[in-house]
Amino acid sequence: MSMVITLSGFNGLRNLVIEGFLWTDPDFKIVRNNERDFQLDSNLRKSLSSLKNMEFLYGAIENDIIVVKGDNFAVAKLRGVDWTYFRFPNREFPLIFGTKPQNNGEAICGASVGSALNLKENGFNRIVLYFPGKVGRTLFAEEAFTSRSFEITGVMAGEQESSGTLLLAPIDDAWEIFNSEPGQYSFLGVYVSPEADSKNIKNDIQSLLPKEFIVLDRMEQQKDVYRILRIEKLAVFIILAFIAIVASFILFGAGSLIMLEKQRSAAILLAMGFSSIRIRWVFFWWMLFVTLSGAIPGILFAVVLCYTHQKFNLISLDIAPDSPPFPVSVELMDLLNVFSILLIIAILIAGIRILGFKSQIRFFQTFKT
Numbered sequence: 001m002s003m004v005i006t007l008s009g010f011n012g013l014r015n016l017v018i019e020g021f022l023w024t025d026p027d028f029k030i031v032r033n034n035e036r037d038f039q040l041d042s043n044l045r046k047s048l049s050s051l052k053n054m055e056f057l058y059g060a061i062e063n064d065i066i067v068v069k070g071d072n073f074a075v076a077k078l079r080g081v082d083w084t085y086f087r088f089p090n091r092e093f094p095l096i097f098g099t100k101p102q103n104n105g106e107a108i109c110g111a112s113v114g115s116a117l118n119l120k121e122n123g124f125n126r127i128v129l130y131f132p133g134k135v136g137r138t139l140f141a142e143e144a145f146t147s148r149s150f151e152i153t154g155v156m157a158g159e160q161e162s163s164g165t166l167l168l169a170p171i172d173d174a175w176e177i178f179n180s181e182p183g184q185y186s187f188l189g190v191y192v193s194p195e196a197d198s199k200n201i202k203n204d205i206q207s208l209l210p211k212e213f214i215v216l217d218r219m220e221q222q223k224d225v226y227r228i229l230r231i232e233k234l235a236v237f238i239i240l241a242f243i244a245i246v247a248s249f250i251l252f253g254a255g256s257l258i259m260l261e262k263q264r265s266a267a268i269l270l271a272m273g274f275s276s277i278r279i280r281w282v283f284f285w286w287m288l289f290v291t292l293s294g295a296i297p298g299i300l301f302a303v304v305l306c307y308t309h310q311k312f313n314l315i316s317l318d319i320a321p322d323s324p325p326f327p328v329s330v331e332l333m334d335l336l337n338v339f340s341i342l343l344i345i346a347i348l349i350a351g352i353r354i355l356g357f358k359s360q361i362r363f364f365q366t367f368k369t
Contacts, residue, residue, distance in 0.1 A: 003240045004302035007334045010236055012327025014229045021222055023094060024163045026058075026189030028202060029216045030209065037061065037184050047208050048188070053196035056091075058082040059185040061174050066130040066145075067113060067167070074116035076109065078129060078167045080174020085189070097121040098154025104170050107150045112164030114155035125152040129167075131177050148177040241341050248345045251291055252353065258290075259283070259353060284354045291346035299335060306330050 030048075032038045040059060049057050062079040085091065086100050093100060093108065098121065101107055109119070119125045130145040150169060175182055192201050198217060206215045219226050269279050306328045309315060313325040 001298035001302040001305075003237075003244065003338045004299055004330070004335065005306065006236065006240060007233070007338070008302075008306045008328045008330045009326065010233055011329035011331055011334070014233070015329055016327045017225070017229070018222075020163050021218070021225070023092075024166060025218055025221045027192050027198075027218065028190040028205060029221050030188035030190065030205065030213055031186075031216065032212055033214050034212050037180065037186055039181075039183050040185055040188065044208065048190070048205065051201070051204055051208075053193045053201060055191040055193055056084050056088050057191075058085040058189045059171065059187075060085075060189055061171060061178060061180060061184060061186045063131065063178055063186075065167070065177070067109075067117060067127050068130065069117040069119070069125075069127045072117045074113050074165070076113050076165045076167050078131075078169060078174055078177070080169050080171035080178075081189075082171055085168075086170075088191075091191075093154070094157040095154045096157050098152070101153055101168070101170060104173055105150060106153045107167050107169035107173075108154040108156055109152055109168075110156050110164040110166045113167065114152075117152075119152055119155055126150070127152055129177055131179075146177050146179060148173060237337065244341060244345060248349055251346075252349050256353060258287070280354045284350045287350040287353060288346050291349060292343065295339070295342040295346070299338060303330055303335070 045057065048054070058081055060079055060081045062077055065076055065078045067074045067076050095108070096111065096114070098108065109117075113119075117127060127150050129148050129150060131147075132145055150167075150173070156163065156166070156168075172182075174180075175184065190205065192198075202215050202217060206213075209215070266279055266283070269282070270276070274282075307330070309325065309328055315326045317324055317326055
């Protein structure tokens with residue numbers, strides 16, 4: 001039971017982390033593998049936009065910047081995006097307050113930047129962005145930076161590094177502050193319909209692109225995060241499995257007592273004509289049943305408890321009354337893995353104990369003859 005609950009809680013926390021990337025990362029990202037930025041051919045863009053199950057395609061350019069508001073400052077990532085990104089009807093932004101940009105010179109920022117700059121709802125939220133883009137000797141530090149003033153129209157939820165330190169602005173403003181040519185992109189973002197097959201659409205996109213371009217799905221865009229989450233889950237499972245193995249010694253001791261108690265029953269079965277192999281199999285299946293009779297109800301109870309928590313919010317993330325419930329996600333593969341490790345332990349316990357019971361059966365056979 002504890003293994004299922006622990007793994008389900010870990011799955012919930014993992015999903016909570018991943019949700020922070022869902023609205024900042026597109027379904028597919030098209031990047032150039034030999035140069036950072038690139039110019040997009042108009043015919044290629046039309047071909048990509050005409051693909052089946054394509055919802056919308058947008059271009060983006062991004063770079064690290066310094067954001068200043070009064071005496072407050074923060075290091076952030078400015079991502080300039082096409083107006084398609086802001087104006088697509090089904091595109092929703094998890095805004096804490098405010099609205100999406102409607103004109104050039106407006107932007108929305110992540111929660112970490114908003115907190116560092118002390119941005120307030122209905123307050124004066126004009127900021128200045130500095131980008132170290134100028135080359136050459138200068139007398140003053142300000143001359144080494146390209147600056148641009150923005151009005152923050154909204155603050156987005158999310159404390160992850162990829163979303164909390166992000167600024168989203170129209171791409172025209174980003175081209176200006178980065179001293180880039182119009183039509184220059186760092187990547188192309190692709191959103192597809194929910195019913196689209198990810199593998200097929202990825203292959204279709206890749207077939208239209210030149211060789212120097214690659215297509216990244218969501219897992220490949222955040223491969224380090226996904227790898228760390230998988231390693232952490234594997235480590236948790238190994239630790240819990242080791243605890244289960246240690247606890248199995250109690251079952252082994254209980255099995256030994258049962259064997260001592262059932263010696264008379266074994267002698268009776270032997271006298272009735274049962275072979276020694278058949279007697280050992282009877283006790284093997286009996287010990288296996290006793291071991292799994294506690295494991296299977298424990299797994300089922302853990303599943304019921306997790307779903308009850310999801311519905312009635314038994315444990316919250318915070319002490320606040322309106323705090324969301326602790327995230328829990330029961331996965332079928334976890335249930336199969338837990339049952340498999342418990343089944344292996346049960347087979348080993350029953351098998352080892354039956355091997356020890358073999359000598360006792362030989363004694364009864366000698367006594368019978």
